[in-house]
Amino acid sequence: MSLPSTSRSSTGGDARWNSAEKLFQERQAAAFRDRVQGKRQENRTQTPTGGDQDDVANSTSSGAVQWARSLVQERFGQDSQDMAMEYRGPEGENVTNNPGMRQEVIEEEEDDQANEGDDELEENPDDLVTVDTLSRTFERFERSLVKIVSKGFEKIATNVSQTLQGRVDEAPRPEVPVVLRPPTTRVGPKLTGFPARRAPDVNEKQRLIREHLTRLCGDGGASFATQEQASAYDAALRTGNAIPSCTAEEFRVCIDGNPKCAFNVSSARIFARSFAEFHHLDLSHSELQDIHNRVLTMFKTLKRTRKAGRLSEDARMRAKRAKRRYSRKYKLFGRRLEACLLHPGLLKHQRMISALGIDGMSSDESDYEEVRDNVPVRTRAPRYYVLRPKWRNPSLSAWLQTFDSVYSINRRIKMKRRGAYPRLRYDNTASVRKSSNPSFVTELPINAYEGDWLNARIDVDFTVKPTAEEYSFTHDDDIVRYIHDQVVNPEHGL
DNA sequence: CAGTCCCACAGATTGTCGTA
DNA sequence: TACGACAATCTGTGGGACTG
Numbered sequence: 001m002s003l004p005s006t007s008r009s010s011t012g013g014d015a016r017w018n019s020a021e022k023l024f025q026e027r028q029a030a031a032f033r034d035r036v037q038g039k040r041q042e043n044r045t046q047t048p049t050g051g052d053q054d055d056v057a058n059s060t061s062s063g064a065v066q067w068a069r070s071l072v073q074e075r076f077g078q079d080s081q082d083m084a085m086e087y088r089g090p091e092g093e094n095v096t097n098n099p100g101m102r103q104e105v106i107e108e109e110e111d112d113q114a115n116e117g118d119d120e121l122e123e124n125p126d127d128l129v130t131v132d133t134l135s136r137t138f139e140r141f142e143r144s145l146v147k148i149v150s151k152g153f154e155k156i157a158t159n160v161s162q163t164l165q166g167r168v169d170e171a172p173r174p175e176v177p178v179v180l181r182p183p184t185t186r187v188g189p190k191l192t193g194f195p196a197r198r199a200p201d202v203n204e205k206q207r208l209i210r211e212h213l214t215r216l217c218g219d220g221g222a223s224f225a226t227q228e229q230a231s232a233y234d235a236a237l238r239t240g241n242a243i244p245s246c247t248a249e250e251f252r253v254c255i256d257g258n259p260k261c262a263f264n265v266s267s268a269r270i271f272a273r274s275f276a277e278f279h280h281l282d283l284s285h286s287e288l289q290d291i292h293n294r295v296l297t298m299f300k301t302l303k304r305t306r307k308a309g310r311l312s313e314d315a316r317m318r319a320k321r322a323k324r325r326y327s328r329k330y331k332l333f334g335r336r337l338e339a340c341l342l343h344p345g346l347l348k349h350q351r352m353i354s355a356l357g358i359d360g361m362s363s364d365e366s367d368y369e370e371v372r373d374n375v376p377v378r379t380r381a382p383r384y385y386v387l388r389p390k391w392r393n394p395s396l397s398a399w400l401q402t403f404d405s406v407y408s409i410n411r412r413i414k415m416k417r418r419g420a421y422p423r424l425r426y427d428n429t430a431s432v433r434k435s436s437n438p439s440f441v442t443e444l445p446i447n448a449y450e451g452d453w454l455n456a457r458i459d460v461d462f463t464v465k466p467t468a469e470e471y472s473f474t475h476d477d478d479i480v481r482y483i484h485d486q487v488v489n490p491e492h493g494l
Numbered sequence: 495c496a497g498t499c500c501c502a503c504a505g506a507t508t509g510t511c512g513t514a
Numbered sequence: 515t516a517c518g519a520c521a522a523t524c525t526g527t528g529g530g531a532c533t534g
Contacts, residue, residue, distance in 0.1 A: 192522095206507080206525090260516080297507070330523075331501075358522080 192333065192357040209294055212275050216251035230254035230263040237262050248274035253299055264299050268292045333358045336400065339407040345479040346406060352471060353403070356448075360441045362388045362397065391440040391453045391464075399473040405483050440464065445471035 225245070229252075236242040245266035246252040251274075254263045272291040276283045283291070333353075340350035388397060446454075446466040457464060 210506085294507095328502075 192337075192354050206294070208279070209275065209291060210298065212278060213271070213295060213298055215278075216248060216271065216274065217253065225252040225254040225263060227254065230261050233263045233266070234261065242266075244270055246270060248277075255299070260296055260299075264296065265292075268295045268299070271295045329358050329361045332361045335407050336361070336403040339403040339410070342410045343406050343479060343482065345476045345482075346403060349403075355441070355444060357441055360389070360392065360444075361400075362392075389440065391449055393448055393450050393473075396448060396473055399475065402475050402479060402483070406479070409483065443467060445469040447471060447473070 233242060233245055242262075245263045248270055251267065251270065253267055254261055269288075269292055272283075272288045272295065275281075275291055276288065281287075333356075337350070337353050340346045340353055388394065441448075442463070443465045444467070446468060447470050449464065449466055454460060454464065454466070460466065
């Protein structure tokens with residue numbers, strides 16, 4: 001018997017998420033294939049029959065660029081594809097796509113030359129640094145970055161073209177492994193996607209380890225070693241007189257010291273051997289090491305739980321409330337992301353929903369908290385009041401509610417789901433309630449932020465980093481018609 | 495009405511970032 | 515580099531809504 005690997009997988013778990021995720025991935029893959037095929041067609045039509053060598057070379061390297069990009073996409077997934085698509089010129093032209101690439105680079109170089117006068121002005125120490133000069137500096141930096149990346153793609157394309165001797169379109173994909181270092185810094189806004197479910201066998205392994213830890217430690221925590229005992233063990237280790245920190249029969253963990261102190265490392269090794277023995281497993285070194293690492297992480301969790309237990313009642317309640325709110329936002333985000341897949345008109349907004357993420361969703365507060373002070377509240381179901389993030393443009397609320405409407409309609413007519421509907425949330429129109437959460441989502445289009453909030457902040461270019469794009473937070477007529485039809489005249493729906 | 499499905503919540507785990 | 519603090523996100527569970 002061998003233990004499952006620790007790699008995450010989207011298989012198993014919640015079938016609904018998996019099917020939605022699979023559908024999303026298939027659509028993305030189809031869209032990407034369409035783009036590549038469309039570009040190839042375009043290149044073929046643009047290459048004149050019997051044209052000069054440069055035209056032919058451009059066409060060939062264009063195909064090679066696309067092949068290289070598909071490799072990147074395959075290797076690093078959707079984010080990398082998005083990243084590659086984000087390298088755009090000032091007019092939104094994709095500079096990584098030949099044949100226009102060379103022309104774009106030349107234009108960038110000309111822009112740089114044209115901006116040389118600006119450089120002289122900005123380097124004068126007597127000049128004040130203004131938002132304008134900062135903006136220009138960032139724009140120039142961005143152009144340089146685009147130029148470097150474009151040249152990198154061009155070199156890859158040239159090398160690949162030479163290797164395949166011009167048979168890029170027809171040649172099967174070579175088996176040669178391409179080692180590309182994944183980007184260490186993110187380009188563009190953080191995108192939150194569908195949950196990445198762990199594989200069932202990994203969860204099962206984790207459960208067994210948890211179970212065995214309870215078996216060895218007991219629930220009471222009586223087997224905790226003191227800080228002094230851990231220090232004594234550490235000293236013995238330095239003098240070469242150390243023995244194992246404990247036995248499986250008398251298992252001990254030092255919970256007050258560092259989770260990965262020498263004492264706990266020794267205990268984790270004893271745990272791993274005991275685990276293998278208990279389950280009659282013949283484990284390899286790497287499998288034993290994996291269990292050892294996992295149980296060390298659990299020691300960390302034990303320490304945290306113990307610390308949380310020492311908090312005051314009030315602090316514990318606050319933490320629990322914050323946790324509940326975050327969880328509701330997480331679910332709300334998931335429903336809206338899923339709604340993107342339910343109507344063609346919402347699919348184009350999928351990336352924006354991902355960019356907004358969980359923190360971009362409105363929070364809510366229930367009147368649960370009033371129960372102690374307000375007797376009538378106890379007699380009815382709890383109500384939840386919307387708390388809009390204070391940084392978010394109010395106009396986004398109506399735009400987001402459309403996703404909820406489409407989800408709700410689809411759930412009723414298509415999904416065949418049982419169980420409770422998402423609860424109603426009340427928008428207090430008399431006084432706009434705003435979340436007190438100080439965090440905000442960065443790198444969104446500038447019109448996603450509330451103007452007053454943005455104006456009141458300093459160093460916006462460094463903190464909020466809004467993009468200049470004015471995103472259209474509106475829905476097409478067919479969405480409005482769809483919702484209307486479903487509500488007023490359900491038989492005329494999709 | 496038992497079984498199924500889903501939601502909300504709590505618990506557990508992992509990832510990220512600042513600091514020593 | 516290791517650690518703690520905190521954020522993010524996944525899993526497990528109880529209970530309500532729904533279906534056959």
